[in-house]
Amino acid sequence: MLAWLLPFVLSLAATLVLTPVVRRVARATGMVAAPSADRWHDRPTALLGGVAIYGGFVIGGFATLLLRDSALSSAAVASAGTPLGISRPWIGVFLAATLMFAVGLADDKLKLNPTTKLMFQAVAAAVVITFGVVYPLTPWTVVNVLATFFWLIALTNAMNLLDHMDGVAVGVAGIAALFLSITLFLDGAYVIAGATLALSGAAFGFLPYNFPRASIFMGDAGSMFLGALLAGLGAAYPNRVPSASLIAVLFVPAMIVVIPIVDTLLVTTTRTLAGRSIAAGGRDHTSHRLIAMGFSERQVALTLYAIAVIGGLLALVFRSQPAATSVPIGAMFLIALLLLVAYLGRMQPYAAGTAQPGRVTLMVTDLVHKRRALEVVMDLVLFAVAYQLAYLLRWDGRPPPEQETIFAATLAVAVAVKSGSFALFGVYRGNWHFLTIADAGRIAKATLFGTLLTTAALVFFFREYHFARGILVIDGLLVAALTAGARASFRSLELFRHSLRRGGSPTLVYGAGSAGALAVREMISNPGLELMPVAFIDDDPRKVGTFVQGYPVISPRDVSLFVRRNDVRTIVVGARDLSPERIAQLGEVCAGTDLRILRFRVQFEEAVVPARFSASLSDDAFPLDSAHTSPSLTALSQRAGTPIS
Numbered sequence: 001m002l003a004w005l006l007p008f009v010l011s012l013a014a015t016l017v018l019t020p021v022v023r024r025v026a027r028a029t030g031m032v033a034a035p036s037a038d039r040w041h042d043r044p045t046a047l048l049g050g051v052a053i054y055g056g057f058v059i060g061g062f063a064t065l066l067l068r069d070s071a072l073s074s075a076a077v078a079s080a081g082t083p084l085g086i087s088r089p090w091i092g093v094f095l096a097a098t099l100m101f102a103v104g105l106a107d108d109k110l111k112l113n114p115t116t117k118l119m120f121q122a123v124a125a126a127v128v129i130t131f132g133v134v135y136p137l138t139p140w141t142v143v144n145v146l147a148t149f150f151w152l153i154a155l156t157n158a159m160n161l162l163d164h165m166d167g168v169a170v171g172v173a174g175i176a177a178l179f180l181s182i183t184l185f186l187d188g189a190y191v192i193a194g195a196t197l198a199l200s201g202a203a204f205g206f207l208p209y210n211f212p213r214a215s216i217f218m219g220d221a222g223s224m225f226l227g228a229l230l231a232g233l234g235a236a237y238p239n240r241v242p243s244a245s246l247i248a249v250l251f252v253p254a255m256i257v258v259i260p261i262v263d264t265l266l267v268t269t270t271r272t273l274a275g276r277s278i279a280a281g282g283r284d285h286t287s288h289r290l291i292a293m294g295f296s297e298r299q300v301a302l303t304l305y306a307i308a309v310i311g312g313l314l315a316l317v318f319r320s321q322p323a324a325t326s327v328p329i330g331a332m333f334l335i336a337l338l339l340l341v342a343y344l345g346r347m348q349p350y351a352a353g354t355a356q357p358g359r360v361t362l363m364v365t366d367l368v369h370k371r372r373a374l375e376v377v378m379d380l381v382l383f384a385v386a387y388q389l390a391y392l393l394r395w396d397g398r399p400p401p402e403q404e405t406i407f408a409a410t411l412a413v414a415v416a417v418k419s420g421s422f423a424l425f426g427v428y429r430g431n432w433h434f435l436t437i438a439d440a441g442r443i444a445k446a447t448l449f450g451t452l453l454t455t456a457a458l459v460f461f462f463r464e465y466h467f468a469r470g471i472l473v474i475d476g477l478l479v480a481a482l483t484a485g486a487r488a489s490f491r492s493l494e495l496f497r498h499s500l501r502r503g504g505s506p507t508l509v510y511g512a513g514s515a516g517a518l519a520v521r522e523m524i525s526n527p528g529l530e531l532m533p534v535a536f537i538d539d540d541p542r543k544v545g546t547f548v549q550g551y552p553v554i555s556p557r558d559v560s561l562f563v564r565r566n567d568v569r570t571i572v573v574g575a576r577d578l579s580p581e582r583i584a585q586l587g588e589v590c591a592g593t594d595l596r597i598l599r600f601r602v603q604f605e606e607a608v609v610p611a612r613f614s615a616s617l618s619d620d621a622f623p624l625d626s627a628h629t630s631p632s633l634t635a636l637s638q639r640a641g642t643p644i645s
Contacts, residue, residue: 007198011060015205018052023209023216031108033217045214047108050222053170053202054101057229060198061094064191090192092131093232096124100156100228104220117220118153121228125152128232135235152231158260159227161267165287166214167207167301172259172308173226174203179256179312180233183319196233199226212297230257251318251330258311258337259304262286266341289344293497307337324404325397328385332482335378339489379422379483383415386478390471406465413461414454418479421450427483435487443484451476495524504530506568508559509600510586511575512536512548519574519600520549534566539582556585563595572598 026032026046033045103120106112128148134141135148163169177200184193203226209216218226234253254261263286270284290300314333318326391399391407399407422428425446430439455472458465507523509516516536523531536553538544543553554562562568571586586597 005197007060007064007194008201010063011056011198011201012205014059015052015056015202016208018055019049019206019209019216022046022048022052026216033219046216047219048105048221049206049210049216049218050101050104050108050220050225053206053218053222054098054225056202056205057199060201061195064194064198088131089128089133089236090195092128092133093229093236095131096127096152096232097225097229099124099127101221101225104160104222104224107224108219108221117224121153121156121224122149124156124228125149128152128235133232133236148235151235152228154264155231155234155257155260156224156227158257158264159230160220160223161285162260162263163218163220163223164283164285165212165300166297167211168287168304169223169260170203170206170210170218170226171301171305173230174200174207175305175308175312176230176256176259177203177233179309179315180230180237180253182312183252183256183315184237186316186319192233192236199229199233212301227260251326252315255311255315255318255330259286259308262337262341266345270345286341286344293344293493324388324399325392328388328392331381331385335381335486336489338378339486340493343490343493375428376419378486380415380419382482382486383418383479384411386482387411387414387475389478390475393474394468394471403467406462406467409465410458410462410467413457414475417454417457418447418450421453422446422483425449430487435484435491439487440484443487444480447476447480447483450479504532505570506534506566507531507570507572508535508537508562508568509533509551510537510571510573510582512538512540512543512546512553513575515576515600515602516574517549518602519572520551522600523572531570531572534568535562537571556582559586569594570596570598572600574600 023046026048031047033047099120103112103117107117125148129145133148134144135151137144137147159169159173162172177196181193181196181200184190184196206218206222210218234257237253266286266289267284287300287304290303291297295303310333314326314330317329388407388411391403395403422443425442427439427442427446430436430442451472454475455469458467458472504523504527509519511519516538520533523529523533533551535551536543536548537556537559538553539556541555544555546553573583573586583597
């Protein structure tokens, strides 16, 4: 274990020492990144950090080579029988990563065009494949070679795209390399595990200088080197571990590098829908959108680190657990991540009129927004996950073999029946962004009907099987919880976003009823009011001491003390029936202070149609309201195609 950790320590120490030296050289030679509209930094910052990362990794990797014939290999022979040392595939991965480092260094200096970089990335991918690294996804060699080629280029670019905010890319790469090293070590690939750990040490050694606010960037030399090395090691993982399960082969490398993949997915999709070039720079990445939610730069980096750690832990689960356990967990994690990406994708970072959508963009938009295809697909996955989890919960994670047979035979029927039930009860006609009580009711009815119909279908078509009836009850509860939770995710994220962006004048709300709650929601959703609710005031002693929408309810007699302690500047009267006496008492509280009292009201006003518009309408175009001379709002709404409130 100590020999395995030594490359990490050496790479960490070497990078910590090399980075200040490289930073000084970069500043002296003018290798600095100037601020620009499509970049996040606001001051000239030294480049060439990739040189320090590469140097630190080479030092740690050299230590790994020295240890190859030491007691480490002897222990590997004793424990694993066939230690996996430095071999042809590993040499190919290192050569390809070195080529990417050189290309990135040239790009930092000369600003290569995207086509040139793509050409060299293709050469690097070809080198890796030539040295024997092929991702064994299918039984067909040609398909595997093409998949490996695409994987290497895509992940190299993904890491390059991720390097757009201080500390994000290098921290995520360090975490990914750490977990990949752990999986290799657990599978007996001790020497390659040590080299991978050296990569993690180099990344973490550079992180203190790159964490917000960064004093040096790693540039394309660093990001493309890290991306190529992680891609090559990820593709080589199944080759180096012949005993790896199919789930490990498919998902372990992907979960370890889940952050670059998700960020690339978000950028590619949103830029395609906006008619923008994928290769162009911009402030539309995951981290930029998290900043828009209200996160600080440090919080963005730490949040992405946390997601990367979760992905790494799930990779360990995939490696060691059977598919029946790991697949549902991984599916829920990916759905949660995709929901976050979908929410972040709603934030429009492009100026109006900049998009030039083409035919492909229009087709994708129609598929996503009009046909609700992605919503249906997500529900299909959730139905399958719920059914699988029901079996695991019913049998304490170890279903008997006959029950596994029943699950495999009945899964398709259970999923199809529930999908039809959701369509029948109009679940897919609801608004995804605003889950209402009516929507929740439709989900509950669809789930109940789907569960009953599933039971009937299983009893009728699979009467020879003896399945536990309790599984269907658990399945129904899980379906309701997962589908409702997915649809409530946008609303929850919206509330979380507003909580992050809290600001304005500390405000008390008089009245903890429905009107007061509505006033609080308006303050939260409308930051332009510059009002920040801190508590409710209510005359009802039964409400005092409770919480409404997360805010405490205090008694009117405690207002003066609460105002002084919490620096309250505004009182909003939300109660509809507040007596003049109570308002007078509030006036006494505010006397001699700079407190202001506002009245919150919701009212409806008749829409007045401009004369020039109404004059152009014929009398038979709209029916006239009996009490007014202007067209009725209902008819006008129908003609315009949008509701008027």
